[in-house]
Amino acid sequence: MSVNIDSRVVTPGSDDFVEEAWELKETINRREDVLKQRYDFFTDAYRRSTVYCYLQDGDLIGFAAVRRDGYILFLAVDPEHRGEGIGKKLVARVADDHETITCHARTSNENALQFYEHLGFEIKRRIDDYYEDGGDAYYLKLGADVGITDRLSDLIRRS
Secondary structure: OOOOEEEEEEOOOOOOOHHHHHHHHHHHHHHHOOOOOOHHHHHHHHHOOEEEEEEEOOEEEEEEEEOOOOEEEEEEEOHHHOOOOHHHHHHHHHHHHOOOEEEEEEOOOHHHHHHHHHHOOEEEEEEOOOOOOOOOEEEEEEOHHHOHHHHHHHHHHHO
8 A cells, every 4th residue: 555645735726626625624524523614615715725735645635724824724634644643744834834823623623622732722712603503613823932833843753
């Protein structure tokens, strides 16, 4: 079995991997009841973002769609590839281009919250009824004040 993992960066305005990203997001949604965005919202946000992608033998196994200000709109890793350091590497790629990184995570999404807290993100506030379906969110931040580059470099070296 081949383990050829490649990284790509999709620039704003491009459709590269948008359908694959949608399918990965939907797979996670069906399994975990998270990432519930509508198709039009997702594809519009994807096309306006810089998207960091990881592919294994040409198949998308993880991506992070990021706004110009370092806000992560979507971060998804194929459940079959979790625990391999792909999520950490995606966040590290974002950190290479931004001094601070922010995102929202559902208050009920324990996997995401544990992942972000492990990387050093801090919960800055809770927002009730943040999501379209009425779900609550935490606003999280990782920035220079917590040594973003050093922390992520250390995590990548250990993975």
